[in-house]
Amino acid sequence: MNFWLPFEWIAAVRFLREGRMQTLFIISGIAIGVGVIVFMSALLTGLEANFIKRVLTSQAQIELIPPDQIARPLRNGPGVFENAIVQRPSQRVISIDQWPKIRDRMFATPGVTGVSPTMAGSALAVRGAASRSISLSGIEPGTYFKIIRIPDYIVAGQARLTNDDIIIGIELAKDLGATVGDKLNIQAASGTVVVLTVTGLIDLGSKGANQRTTYVALRTAQSLLGIVGGVTTIEMTVQNIYDAQTLAEQIQASNYVEADSWIATNAQFFTAVRAQETSNTMIRLFVALSVAFGIAAVLVVSVIQRSKDIGILRSMGASRGQVLRIFLLQGGLLGFAGALVGSALGMVGLVYWHSAIRQADGTELFPLILEPALFLFTIILATFTGLLAATAPAVRAARLNPVEAIRG
Numbered sequence: 001m002n003f004w005l006p007f008e009w010i011a012a013v014r015f016l017r018e019g020r021m022q023t024l025f026i027i028s029g030i031a032i033g034v035g036v037i038v039f040m041s042a043l044l045t046g047l048e049a050n051f052i053k054r055v056l057t058s059q060a061q062i063e064l065i066p067p068d069q070i071a072r073p074l075r076n077g078p079g080v081f082e083n084a085i086v087q088r089p090s091q092r093v094i095s096i097d098q099w100p101k102i103r104d105r106m107f108a109t110p111g112v113t114g115v116s117p118t119m120a121g122s123a124l125a126v127r128g129a130a131s132r133s134i135s136l137s138g139i140e141p142g143t144y145f146k147i148i149r150i151p152d153y154i155v156a157g158q159a160r161l162t163n164d165d166i167i168i169g170i171e172l173a174k175d176l177g178a179t180v181g182d183k184l185n186i187q188a189a190s191g192t193v194v195v196l197t198v199t200g201l202i203d204l205g206s207k208g209a210n211q212r213t214t215y216v217a218l219r220t221a222q223s224l225l226g227i228v229g230g231v232t233t234i235e236m237t238v239q240n241i242y243d244a245q246t247l248a249e250q251i252q253a254s255n256y257v258e259a260d261s262w263i264a265t266n267a268q269f270f271t272a273v274r275a276q277e278t279s280n281t282m283i284r285l286f287v288a289l290s291v292a293f294g295i296a297a298v299l300v301v302s303v304i305q306r307s308k309d310i311g312i313l314r315s316m317g318a319s320r321g322q323v324l325r326i327f328l329l330q331g332g333l334l335g336f337a338g339a340l341v342g343s344a345l346g347m348v349g350l351v352y353w354h355s356a357i358r359q360a361d362g363t364e365l366f367p368l369i370l371e372p373a374l375f376l377f378t379i380i381l382a383t384f385t386g387l388l389a390a391t392a393p394a395v396r397a398a399r400l401n402p403v404e405a406i407r408g
Helices: 007-018 020-056 099-107 170-176 207-212 218-225 241-254 267-305 307-315 320-356 372-398 402-407
Strands: 062-065 112-127 130-139 154-157 165-169 183-187 193-202 213-217 233-238 258-261
Touching (some): 007 020, 007 320, 020 267, 020 320, 020 372, 099 112, 112 218, 130 218, 165 183, 165 207, 170 193, 170 207, 193 213, 193 218, 207 213, 233 241, 267 320, 307 402
Parallel strands (some): 130 213, 165 193
Antiparallel strands (some): 062 258, 112 130, 112 233, 165 213
16 A cells, blocks of 8 residues: 555654554644644734725825925124024925926836825815814825725715815714715915815724815815915825835935835834734744744654664664654654644634624724735745754664664
């Protein structure tokens, strides 16, 4: 039946079968360890993907804004200052200098996937006797919706923005008693007033944002804020989100703008993501070590128990290399079998956890991401760990003197 198997394989499998209880216990231990690795890795990957999705779908990955306005002391003659105390001036709403050239330059920058100019400022929304302070964003829907997926947040109406339209947050709509189709008076600090029609209500997942966020057409915001033809922000997306900070620094060094990346503006979140990755790596390391020591301990006992068998094999002509390979194969087979069972356990546990644990609104807490590469990597890691753990017992078995081993 096993005529086609090499001698080492036949002996390794027979030794494992004869020590069924030991084999069962070590495979169970490996399976639990591998299951933990698979479950935690997939869980943390899903949570990270969910966090990144929440952060990066509601803000740009890089924002270009005008440099801070600074005040300089007045001179009363050469080298003589009129006033030694210089206070920071209030930051007026100003346009990015030569923004069309900067926008075109950003489109041509390697690694940049989306660019959209915007006009941001404050205004007052009035409907009847109700009024609320709002954050006004003038956008070009064609390019902006590729960066911030506003249509995905629409809960009523549609994401339509002509020069006479406005999209507002659901909390602001409640405060003003407005709904889709109603008219709002939007008043700027300069006194300019425009009448806009509510075309959509959005839910950004934050009550504060829903109370103040509004979107209008870029030309409408430029006219209302008194900066015709200007923009206050250029928002961008990049191919590799983790390269955003490096790219922002390069852009700021070569252009007269300030560049803020999502990494800098969400420093605590980014630190949490990196901490999750580090903890995931540490979990894998310690579980792998526990699995390795478990396999090594079982095989050391096996070598002691089977010293006479090893001596007989050596006296019958088995080489040291064959004995070495027998015990290496045992370690590899234990790791492989445990990895298969553990991967299945981890996947079942993850599917159950995903279906059982939900957010308050009933939506999933994290996306279920089952990457084949994770299972393949885990199986290879466990098999390699088994081989590595079996090295010391295998070397010890190969060095046994056959005469002394038979005598016991």
